[in-house]
Amino acid sequence: MRISTTQLFGLNVQQMNNQQSELAQLYQQIASGQAISTPSDNPLGASQAVQLSMQASELSQYTSNQSTALTSLHAEDSTLSSVSNVLQSVNTQLVHAGDASLSDTNRGAIAQDLIGLKNQLLGLANANDGQGNYLFAGFQTTSQPFSTNAAGTVTYNGDTGVRSIQVTSSHQVAVSDSGASVFLSVAAVGTTSISAGSASNTGTGVVGTVSTLNASNPANQDKYTITFAGSGASSTYTITDNTTGTTSAAQPYSAGSAITLGGQSVSITGAPAAGDTFTVTPATQAGTDIFSSIDAAIAALQTPVVGTAGSANLSNSLSTAMQKVQNAMNNVVTVQASVGGREQELQALQTVTQNSSLQTQSNLSDLTQINLTSTISKYTMTQYALQAAQQGFVKIQGMSLFNYIN
Incomplete structure (x- = not known):
């Protein structure tokens, strides 16, 4: 295939332009440290x-x-x-x-x-x-x-x-x-539920803290009132479940004995007077x-x-x-x-x-x-390639048949 002088010159110029463009891109990467400067790069x-x-x-x-x-x-x-x-x-x-x-x-x-x-x-x-x-x-x-x-x-x-x-x-x-x-x-x-004595009590009854016997008993969520009647050896008490509205039968009072309220109990010491009341209420x-x-x-x-x-x-x-x-x-x-x-x-x-x-x-x-070492190496190689291309182009450009005609 015959290649004209114009084509030869064009191919060499295009190759050098590409190398110069690559060299410029590599230089920009070395200067910025970034491999991608614009989306078109990658x-x-x-x-x-x-x-x-x-x-x-x-x-x-x-x-x-x-x-x-x-x-x-x-x-x-x-x-x-x-x-x-x-x-x-x-x-x-x-x-x-x-x-x-x-x-x-x-x-x-x-x-x-x-x-x-x-x-x-x-x-x-x-x-x-x-x-x-x-x-x-x-x-x-x-x-x-x-x-x-x-x-x-x-x-x-x-x-x-x-x-x-x-x-x-x-x-x-x-x-x-x-x-x-x-x-x-x-x-x-x-x-635990809270026990309390009424401020209007006139006896010497002192209520203790509440003990939990069965934490899963739903009756523990009810409020109770313990009401005393009589005095001395004939002292009795009733328990009213204020939540359900039921009241137990009168029971004899014994100081310090446990009083069961659902799944919990409380004790009262001293001598409550007739009419004295004590309450046990869920903490909430x-x-x-x-x-x-x-x-x-x-x-x-x-x-x-x-x-x-x-x-x-x-x-x-x-x-x-x-x-x-x-x-x-x-x-x-x-x-x-x-x-x-x-x-x-x-x-x-x-x-x-x-x-x-x-x-x-x-x-x-x-x-x-960028990998700076690799990029600098590639830049140097491209630079040498461009220089070789330029030198080769100079020699090709100087070639002419007329140089051999006397």
Whole structure:
């Protein structure tokens, strides 16, 4: 096949142009460190790079969300530990107040200590996460959840909302618990019914704590009233199930003997007077506001004790308060255990997300960044090839038949 001079020149020029274009592209890659500068460099690779970049950005956001969630949960966990300590101090003071040798003045001093502990508890209930968001306000994070009126009664101003943060593409984690669930509730498991004596009792009967005999007995959810009649050896009592409206036949009273109420029992000591009443109420119905429970104990301690009946009423009040505090402590421990579980979950997710992020960045780097040694080597080889082509073209360009005609 005959190749004309024009074709020969065109082929050589085209080859040199291609080499110069490749050389320029290689130089640009060396200068930028990127294998893909424009989608046209590698359309498939560019598409994959976009997807990997989006995935990396998403993982980065989840990492940030996980850190934010963990910070909030750490703050709540620490605050709940302090709440447990305060409630333990309250319980200790209530036990001390039950010392029969104390005077009204001594009990008044204990009441002042309880007021201080209540204020500490109120401060913890209004704690924030360090960023101005109240921990126990529900969704009302910028409003103080608990306030005190002129009478000293604590009121909850938040809601029952639970804030959550998206920590993976398919999972959210709760980063808060409402003040209602922490300070105004009792746990569904591990609580006992509350026994109490009427403030109008005139005898010396003191009710004990409730013992659970059969936790699965549905009658444990009923409220009971124990009413006494007669006195001395002829003292009797009846049991009224206020939920069903039934009343048992009168039974003889024996101080300290167990009185069965469904799947639970309670004992009463001392000598109740005719007309004295005692109640046993499920924990969820007996008043679950811990602030109100402390207020009731303070009021009982500030009331002068008159006679044996007054001592019995004080003992009943303190016993009731201690039972409620114990249930409140159990509730706080339950909430704190839930917080701890969420913390562990987030720490595990952080590890998984970090590994995924590193892998994604590695894949993106492999796709978009050059191997500098290999690229420089290829650049040098292309440069030599271009120089050889240019030198060869110069010689071909100088070839002519007329050079051999004399």
